[in-house]
Amino acid sequence: MDPPRTKSWSIHTRPDITSKYQILTRVGSGAYADVYKAVRRADSLTVALKEIHDQQSAFREIEALQTLQHSPNVVVLYEYFWSEDEDAVLVLEYLPTDLASVIRGAKRDGLSAGEVKRWIVQVLCGVDACHRNSIVHRDLKPANLLISADGVLKLADFGQARILLETGFVAGNDHPRMLEQYSPNPAAFQPPELIPEAEVVCEGHKNQEQGALGKEVYGGQLDDLRAKDSLDIDRESSIHDGDASCLATCTTSDVEDLLKASYSYEVEEGGNDGYGPLTSCVGTRWFRAPELLYGSTKYGPEIDLWSLGCILAELFSLKPIFPGTSDIDQLSRIFNVLGNISEEVWPGCSKLPDYQIISFGKVEHPIGLEACLPNRSPDEILLVKKLLTFDPSSRATAMELLHDKYLNEEPLPVPISELRVPTTNSAQDEDSSSEWGNYKDMDSDSDSEDFGSVDVTNTNAGFSIRFS
Numbered sequence: 001m002d003p004p005r006t007k008s009w010s011i012h013t014r015p016d017i018t019s020k021y022q023i024l025t026r027v028g029s030g031a032y033a034d035v036y037k038a039v040r041r042a043d044s045l046t047v048a049l050k051e052i053h054d055q056q057s058a059f060r061e062i063e064a065l066q067t068l069q070h071s072p073n074v075v076v077l078y079e080y081f082w083s084e085d086e087d088a089v090l091v092l093e094y095l096p097t098d099l100a101s102v103i104r105g106a107k108r109d110g111l112s113a114g115e116v117k118r119w120i121v122q123v124l125c126g127v128d129a130c131h132r133n134s135i136v137h138r139d140l141k142p143a144n145l146l147i148s149a150d151g152v153l154k155l156a157d158f159g160q161a162r163i164l165l166e167t168g169f170v171a172g173n174d175h176p177r178m179l180e181q182y183s184p185n186p187a188a189f190q191p192p193e194l195i196p197e198a199e200v201v202c203e204g205h206k207n208q209e210q211g212a213l214g215k216e217v218y219g220g221q222l223d224d225l226r227a228k229d230s231l232d233i234d235r236e237s238s239i240h241d242g243d244a245s246c247l248a249t250c251t252t253s254d255v256e257d258l259l260k261a262s263y264s265y266e267v268e269e270g271g272n273d274g275y276g277p278l279t280s281c282v283g284t285r286w287f288r289a290p291e292l293l294y295g296s297t298k299y300g301p302e303i304d305l306w307s308l309g310c311i312l313a314e315l316f317s318l319k320p321i322f323p324g325t326s327d328i329d330q331l332s333r334i335f336n337v338l339g340n341i342s343e344e345v346w347p348g349c350s351k352l353p354d355y356q357i358i359s360f361g362k363v364e365h366p367i368g369l370e371a372c373l374p375n376r377s378p379d380e381i382l383l384v385k386k387l388l389t390f391d392p393s394s395r396a397t398a399m400e401l402l403h404d405k406y407l408n409e410e411p412l413p414v415p416i417s418e419l420r421v422p423t424t425n426s427a428q429d430e431d432s433s434s435e436w437g438n439y440k441d442m443d444s445d446s447d448s449e450d451f452g453s454v455d456v457t458n459t460n461a462g463f464s465i466r467f468s
């Protein structure tokens with residue numbers, strides 16, 4: 001009998017990979033993955049090998065990328081290595097930089113209106129591709145918008161993505177517009193490429209096909225992967241979302257003990273069939289939608305649209321719009337700009353899981369988005385306003401924004417060939433900037449920090465916490 005296989009201690013010691021790829025350097029690492037630059041021995045194609053240490057995250061990324069395989073603004077997955085006793089390794093197209101680096105460079109060198117528009121168009125095309133294929137990315141941020149050396153922006157890091165197959169997921173039954181828009185009939189749902197790309201301003205930068213697996217082979221592999229009962233994907237008791245913090249999972253504060261003792265909302269997601277509650281613990285705090293911060297487990301693509309609003313605001317002002325240091329601070333910053341939430345501005349908000357538990361003092365004079373985007377045109381501010389609305393059903397879709405007047409009038413988006421593309425990515429810049437260090441810290445849980453006094457009051461439901 002063969003001895004049980006032991007897990008390789010390093011990607012460098014896996015002959016299945018090293019026989020096909022020459023591994024060069026490690027170019028990045030995240031909560032669940034190490035990413036290496038490599039060269040495919042057969043044809044010298046430069047690729048990125050993403051070694052994912054979490055099976056659920058790997059499954060999600062493979063499934064989403066397979067579905068989006070022909071979207072020009074989504075990273076190309078050439079092939080993947082999967083076995084039960086090894087970390088999954090995804091072979092991706094190599095993308096040397098990201099939008100966070102563009103923003104960093106723009107602080108030094110500026111960014112023309114036409115350049116801003118071209119970056120925006122590309123982000124919108126990528127998000128539109130996800131949503132029309134019923135995929136919610138759930139972790140959109142500038143560092144996950146990778147860019148090729150010739151300026152094509154691609155959505156990456158689909159480790160938290162979910163494919164939504166059931167209409168009930170999408171913003172609940174209160175929002176028929178979103179249901180209609182984003183929920184194809186499951187019977188007619190045929191991934192991956194049968195749903196056409198946005199036809200408007202998305203340019204014909206088709207994904208590179210060289211070396212990509214044929215659809216049948218590729219689909220077959222994923223079917224095998226899905227069939228493995230032992231995976232039990234998405235049924236794990238804890239949802240792995242990096243260091244993303246949730247009020248229910250704070251780690252360091254007196255408040256945490258109170259919160260933990262009193263409530264814990266469901267963090268276990270529905271099965272991988274796309275049915276069941278979702279976790280609210282997704283995304284990176286600065287880009288996390290208010291419904292997630294209030295513990296919603298019934299949400300849809302609108303959470304990506306909020307993130308998109310934060311990204312566009314950052315492109316316009318060259319600094320993060322809501323750099324919260326804790327989930328409470330995050331909400332507080334949002335309210336300081338947009339005002340408090342109420343049934344009037346956000347019908348249904350009082351039914352959010354944590355609405356009764358957390359209340360904030362009234363912001364008498366919210367500063368408004370205009371104050372966050374000084375020197376930007378009314379059309380630019382309006383674009384952000386269309387996304388940063390409390391009521392998820394009121395957020396503009398990516399497709400609607402692609403048709404927005406702002407993107408279709410002078411100065412028009414510059415051709416991709418005229419974009420200035422940074423030579424390094426934000427991970428490589430990390431050490432050279434303390435600000436980026438802060439940026440990375442945006443994931444950390446520190447709900448004890450940066451908020452003022454806390455009043456705990458007994459209520460019929462238990463107690464409520466008021467932050468002022």
Ligand SMILES: Nc1ncnc2c1ncn2[C@@H]1O[C@H](COP(=O)(O)OP(=O)(O)OP(=O)(O)O)[C@@H](O)[C@H]1O
Nearest residue numbers: 028029030031032033035048092093094095157427
């Ligand atoms: N296709 C690629 N080409 C080049 N570099 C890449 C590629 N994919 C990822 N990277 C680099 O590796 C880093 C980590 O990758 P990624 O964000 O996908 O991992 P993760 O563990 O899911 O991250 P996170 O902690 O943000 O969830 C990225 O920030 C980027 O610098």
